[in-house]
Amino acid sequence: MTSHIATVARKEFEDAGRSKLLWSLIGLLVGLVAVGYVAIWYTADDITAAEVLSFLGVPLQVILPVAALIAGYMAVVGERRSGSVKLLLGLPPNRTDVVFGKLLGRTAVVGVAIGLAFLVSLVLGAVLFGSVPFLEWLGFAAVSLLFGTTFVGLAVGVSAAVSTRGKSMAIVVGLYMVLIALWELLTAGPYYLIYDESVPVEAETWYLVLEQFNPIFAYTNLANTVVEGSIFPFQFQYGLQSMEAYQMTPAERYPGDAPFYLQDWFGIVVLVVWAVVPVAIGYYRFQRADL
Structure with missing residues (x-):
């Protein structure tokens, strides 16, 4: 064909x-x-x-x-x-x-x-x-x-x-707001409820994984590996982490040698996943839609 x-x-x-x-x-x-x-x-x-x-x-x-x-x-x-x-x-x-x-x-x-x-x-x-x-x-x-x-x-x-x-606009706007404005509330908020403290520099691994999984955070980590100076993620911050933590990558916050999924290069995988998974889901639903 x-x-x-x-x-x-x-x-x-x-x-x-x-x-x-x-x-x-x-x-x-x-x-x-x-x-x-x-x-x-x-x-x-x-x-x-x-x-x-x-x-x-x-x-x-x-x-x-x-x-x-x-x-x-x-x-x-x-x-x-x-x-x-x-x-x-x-x-x-x-x-x-x-x-x-x-x-x-x-x-x-x-x-x-x-x-x-x-x-x-x-x-x-x-x-x-x-x-x-x-x-x-x-x-x-x-x-x-x-x-x-x-x-x-x-x-x-x-x-x-x-x-x-309307559905398309609502979903993309909602996802964008989650990534930009609500990510810290949705990740650091539960951390505070579980451990009764704000997120420290050496946070639990699951939290660092969530940080890495934000495509904006993954992008800035990758960009910082190829340029001089520092590029900080454009995200709302609510003070739920220490100021030092905001300026560090998940790999830097991990005690000891960070696993591969916290390394800066893993941001490539994160970005690819965010691109491929929605397309795969959309393709599956469109193939079966009654037009």
């Missing part, structure tokens, strides 16, 4: 490219990178391009997940709501082509956003700071692309799994 994933992906890339909101977010991301580089060059002394590169972690964490979710949350359910999915499936593409073609097309849009942001950083790094740490820049770009793909996969998976726009 011939695959039409590439055909669907091209159509999705073109359709997503017509979203004014999405391009506004991409423009905001690129603009923040440009303004940030110029501001750092103007105000900071004796700073290198390698150190400035870590600044990208802030706008990428803030804007990239939102752009990815907007790009993906209507990918499949929008076709179902309009009825165009029946017409699409009446043509050569089948349901597999639809899901994975939309995933590929929407990921390409987010990839363009990441590429533009890093291209601006590359040019401004060379112009303003005189050099570019190319290997670090390339590694950071690759990690960021995986981060963006994670949220596209999450959104497309949800979109394929549900039947209405």
Whole structure:
């Protein structure tokens, strides 16, 4: 059977490219990178391009997940709501082509956003700071692309799994709020109830595993392995841990040699899981949906 994933992906890339909101977010991301580089060059002394590169972690964490979710949350359910999915499936593409073609097309849009942001950083790094740490820049770009793909996969998976726009929006917004605003309450809160104390630096292993499993936390851990400086996770903090703990990775908080699932590189596995599992669930439900 011939695959039409590439055909669907091209159509999705073109359709997503017509979203004014999405391009506004991409423009905001690129603009923040440009303004940030110029501001750092103007105000900071004796700073290198390698150190400035870590600044990208802030706008990428803030804007990239939102752009990815907007790009993906209507990918499949929008076709179902309009009825165009029946017409699409009446043509050569089948349901597999639809899901994975939309995933590929929407990921390409987010990839363009990441590429533009890093291209601006590359040019401004060379112009303003005189050099570019190319290997670090390339590694950071690759990690960021995986981060963006994670949220596209999450959104497309949800979109394929549900039947209405409202459900898709509610789920992706709810998951985003859990990751950004509620993660510490949902993890450190039970820790306090169980052990009757705030989370110490050397916390129980199960808690460190939960910390590592947040894709935002996994992304910053990975990014910190390839860039100079420190990139801190963009998450709400409620003071349920010591201040020292907020600045440490799970591997650093583990007494002794940390197991592999607490190492920084394991963040790659975490991001892949967050991308693949929602798509697998959405694909399964879409294959069996009565359209």
